[in-house]
Amino acid sequence: MLTPEKLTEMLRLMRRIRHFEERLTGMYDYTSYLKKGDTAGDMYDFASKGIIPGAVHLSIGQEGAQVGMCAALDRDDYVTSTHRGHGHCIAKGAELKPMMAELMGRRDGYSRGCGGSMHIFAPELGLLGGNGIICAQLPLATGAAFSAKYRGTPQVAVAFFSEGASNEGTFHEALNLAALWKLPVIFLCENNLYAATTPAEIALASPDVAGHAAGYGIPGEIVDGQDVLAVYAVAEKAVARARAGAGPTLIECKTYRFTSHAGAGKGQHNNPAELAEWIKRDPITLLEEHLRADGIMTAAEQEALKQQVLADVEEAVVFAKQSPFPSFAELPVIPGTEL
Amino acid sequence: MRPLTYTQALSEAIREEMERDETVFSIGEDIGPVRKRDELWAQYRKNRVWQTPISEAGFAGLAVGAAMTGLRPVAVIMYCDFVTCCMDPIVNQAAKLYLMSGGQIKVPLVIRTPAGAGTREGGHHSGSLESWFVHTPGLKVVMPSDAYDAKGLMKAAIRDDGPVVFIQHRLLHGLPAQSCPDGEWIVPLGQAAVKREGKDVTVVATSYGVPKALEAAATLEGEISVEVVDPRSLVPLDLKTILASVGKTGRLLVVHEAPRRGGVGAEIVRRVTEEGFSLLKRAPKVLGGLNTPMPYSPPLEDACLPQPKDIVKTIREMVG
Known part of the structure; x- marks a missing residue:
């Protein structure tokens, strides 16, 4: 049973993801893509130019899946993430200041400015990094789960991925190994219906990613990703199963990305009616309504929480801007491989 | 032992x-x-x-x-x-x-x-x-x-x-x-080994190229004195030992089995040329596999790989 404190914390984490990402709008620089002659068209919000030098992939709209999953984890459980990973980090407990500093390429970033938006590592939180290679994080999480089992710790590992990743061979290799060896890993698919600009309906032979679970003899759950509490319920069961040594679970959260593949533009879906339908089921709105209906929070308390998060985000921006760039002498190179 | x-x-x-x-x-x-x-x-x-x-x-x-x-x-x-x-x-x-x-x-x-x-x-x-x-x-x-x-x-x-x-x-x-020896020993990464000492030519050979180079050196015994250096690790590379050998012989031949184009031999020659050009009496050479996928038939496969006789021939050309 979720306590009022835990429910409030889940709302706070969803708001932190939402407002952190919303604040990025206008802070990243896609004009550099234009200069390089990138012809990716409306994949990118080219109007944007700013203090974040590289690519930023937003997951606004998917916070329910991210927080619902991570709320079922302990601090030392592992998470491997995607190129669209800010939400996974924040949901797992990452601080906003070193995240923002990382996006700006600064020394106080989680990866000391060497990783960027797609490569935020915080081993103390079990965060094993985002991955720029679609689906590469599934075998890595499977390995972290193998490691926990080998060392005899109760840790579990979660690999976040998208429906697009389910078309990669490594998806199937990871599921087979994890099922074969009953590894404590959860494969959490945020099926947001688009892989960059490619609709799932022209990329997936079967619309349900969870269906693949049957081929590996493991549970495959489909859940409403906009309902954080529904995700939590399924996640909690999967974590318990993993900790009990019963093996992996594949969870598919049906969700939607409210913004374009990279940046905050809204053009890429080219389907305003579809977007409008999904925005009606904004995961934050749904949770807030639920908490008010159950008398757990008032509208005023929710507004205060939102304002606090917005202030935290502003503090993170100020912190990040003040952080120096790393010096070349600090570049972390494995000794012996540089010559 | x-x-x-x-x-x-x-x-x-x-x-x-x-x-x-x-x-x-x-x-x-x-x-x-x-x-x-x-x-x-x-x-x-x-x-x-x-x-x-x-x-x-x-x-x-x-x-x-x-x-x-x-x-x-x-x-x-x-x-x-x-x-x-x-x-x-x-x-x-x-x-x-x-x-x-x-x-x-x-x-x-x-x-x-x-x-x-x-x-x-x-x-x-x-x-x-x-x-x-x-x-x-x-x-x-x-x-x-x-x-x-x-x-x-x-x-x-x-x-x-x-x-x-x-x-x-x-x-x-x-x-x-x-x-x-009995028991355990460690060979640190980044330390080349001189597998045979010589004074006329340095053959830097890797992996199975080493026994082939040693066979060639034995064939040339009494005629040309061949030093065979095995880098053992390519990264990190012990350039110091290679340069010391080239400093002694003035001639460098690299032997490996991988295709010569874009291979490790080219990299070793680059490093020696950049950092030890004055030690060289003549242009270095690389013997490597041919730039072909590997064929099955034994005469064809053998022809695609550097053999001891090729090493002997190349050394004679370099020293003669």
Whole structure:
């Protein structure tokens, strides 16, 4: 049973993801893509130019899946993430200041400015990094789960991925190994219906990613990703199963990305009616309504929480801007491989 | 002292490291219960030797994830050619994680892979792909040419915070046992070995190129004095020992089995030319495999690889 404190914390984490990402709008620089002659068209919000030098992939709209999953984890459980990973980090407990500093390429970033938006590592939180290679994080999480089992710790590992990743061979290799060896890993698919600009309906032979679970003899759950509490319920069961040594679970959260593949533009879906339908089921709105209906929070308390998060985000921006760039002498190179 | 084969040396190294460190385990295809004849492994079969499905990208990625979280895997890619099925975990993950994480994540992983041609196995079981890994920042690359080095370098590779690609030429396994000390020893990465001293020409040879170069040197005995240097690890590369040898002989020939174009020989020649040009009496040369996929038929395969007679001929041209 979720306590009022835990429910409030889940709302706070969803708001932190939402407002952190919303604040990025206008802070990243896609004009550099234009200069390089990138012809990716409306994949990118080219109007944007700013203090974040590289690519930023937003997951606004998917916070329910991210927080619902991570709320079922302990601090030392592992998470491997995607190129669209800010939400996974924040949901797992990452601080906003070193995240923002990382996006700006600064020394106080989680990866000391060497990783960027797609490569935020915080081993103390079990965060094993985002991955720029679609689906590469599934075998890595499977390995972290193998490691926990080998060392005899109760840790579990979660690999976040998208429906697009389910078309990669490594998806199937990871599921087979994890099922074969009953590894404590959860494969959490945020099926947001688009892989960059490619609709799932022209990329997936079967619309349900969870269906693949049957081929590996493991549970495959489909859940409403906009309902954080529904995700939590399924996640909690999967974590318990993993900790009990019963093996992996594949969870598919049906969700939607409210913004374009990279940046905050809204053009890429080219389907305003579809977007409008999904925005009606904004995961934050749904949770807030639920908490008010159950008398757990008032509208005023929710507004205060939102304002606090917005202030935290502003503090993170100020912190990040003040952080120096790393010096070349600090570049972390494995000794012996540089010559 | 006792006789030790290349195969025994590698088994011994891994077994000793497993005894020493319980985080060391071995993972790969066909390495477990089916190898009952190898009694060295008997006590470890249950938890320390993981026989995988045919799933290179899956288990190599799993090994990287395990290495990120406190273990020291030795992942076996059964043939070097099969690394194409798991280049992402090696090249995009293992090699890059330390830098991308700002130095927080170490990947103490050994990728161990039998390689090389001359075994009449055709184009998919004959590769020598070390230059791909040498070209990948973040990887160390090791190629021992005899039993002593194989054991010492494998132990060093397992203890290294990695990642290390450990390439073992398949024909080295069939060479006669070498007299080796009892007990354990370490051969540090980044230390070349002078396998034969000489004064007229330096032959830098890698892997199975070393016994071929030694055979050529023996053929030329009394005619030309050949020094054979084995870098043993290509990253890090012990340029100092190579330059010292070239300083003595003034002539450099590099011998390896991988195709000559874009190969490690070109890289060694670049380094020697840039840093030791004044030591050279004549232009350096590289003998390597031809720029062809490997054919099956024995005369064709042999013609695609540098042979001892080719080394003899080239040395005569260089010294004459």
